[in-house]
Amino acid sequence: MSLTIVKEGIFTTLQDLGREGSRSLGVNPGGVMDRTATRIINTLLGNSENEGVLEMHFPAGEIRFDRDSVMALGGADMSPELSGKPVSNWRTVNVAKGDTLRFAAKVKGERTYLAVAGGFQIDAWLGSKSTNLTAAAGGFEGRRLRTGDKIEFNSEPAAKSSLAASASILPRYSRFPTVRFVRGAEFTDLTDASKESFQTDGFVISTNSDRMGFRLTGEALSITNSSEMISSAVNFGTVQLLPDGRLIALMAEHQTTGGYPRIAHVIERDLPLLAQLGPNDGVAFYEVDIEHAELLTLEFDRELAMLKVGVEFAHLWPEPLRR
């Protein structure tokens, strides 16, 4: 065995970047909430960006490593400790057989991620390692991880070197971020006051929020055209207007289709900022056009490509630079 859940966390699942190609079967992509964090820590370890990771919420429990390995943590800062010594997010950490990983306190963000060099030995279902709790399939036996579960690692990790991601590539998490959006199809149906309200008021994440969606509390919005809509596909980041005038932001585990007015879609680049929010955190919305949204996606892709090259050639660097 390579890893044992000594003490289960409140909600730990195995996820990758999501299950593509099965939406037309009603199977949502699922996957991690914070894709950026996952891509960065997998890249640091020399893994494929899409390698499976553990998504953990606080309290995250305790994990024991049953062999020497290399890991990387990212996403929320939950004061991780390896066998009692503090370790940092966003860097590779060597672990020895018998080491235990614990999380002391929730400092910032809601979801923290653990990746290991080589990845977890998990069979893909419909092309993905993500856990689909509805179908009880994918990930680790289609369920959340419990005390006593053991997961194998894929291969012996490569040569150990100590690498950290530079600050410039990291998401700038906040408890009250402004996230950028492109207009949804029904944005123009909002009353002028509601359009204004959506873009200037802040909204608070309600306690009734989970991996499927975040309910937003704030000024109730209204639309001029109240004709019944028919269902169509929705997306991670789609902000819908419910009949009571409240908003819901659809998150990673969203249903494939929906029939409520689509007010906005949070752009891909800013989804991690939203994904790390919890109850009583705030969010504000700022409009950009689709060209801008795509450029921001491309910009992150380029930064990640540079990190990838850095990791690949790290062994060629002189010793003092390897940190």
Next chain:
Amino acid sequence: MNVDGVNIFPLGTGALTVEFGREISVELNRKAISLAEYLDALAFDGYIESVPAYASTSIFFDVPTVRRTFGSHLTAFDAVVSVINRILPQLNEADDCDGRLIEIAVSFSTKDSPDLQRVADYASLTAADVVEIFTAVEYRVFMIGFLPGFAYMGKVDERIAAPRKVSPRTQVPAGSVGIAGRQTGIYPFESPGGWQIIGRTDVKLFDPCFTRPCFLRSGDMVRFVNADE
């Protein structure tokens, strides 16, 4: 972007929806399914998948790959729109793009149909009349969504088209057959739900063990058979 009544708009970064109309009709649904099938067969660099719905098709694509392939377009969105605009005139709207005819046995016994009497009251008919009207027609699978394998079917006869329940049940058993207005559907899993439950089937609508786990497909025709007879 609006060409010939077709409306195309972004569904976030790396996704767009082609809306053929805003009503439930077989003709619009055929267009939606036909576009999805065309793209699945042909694809393009960066194509991920299509989701046909009642009267629209949503298309998901990888922005960096599309941008690399279609460099002359300002955005990946524009590039995919241009691909779609080339396909639209060629869509197959003939009957032969429709799917299979599938019979599903349904029990309408009292324990399997908690809302049957309510639908009968709504229609001012007997429960037996509701079952007869419900099983008399073939239903088209317009789309799959909501839950893995959940088929939105229609159209339910106007007389028994009872609206959704005001407060949804917290638990609807797997296999439950429900009515919501002129739509009917079967819950593949136990789930919260607001549809009027008038029967139950043992057919497994979604089985993760299979490579093609979904029992029904968009475009299929379904006939419900009374299992108690």
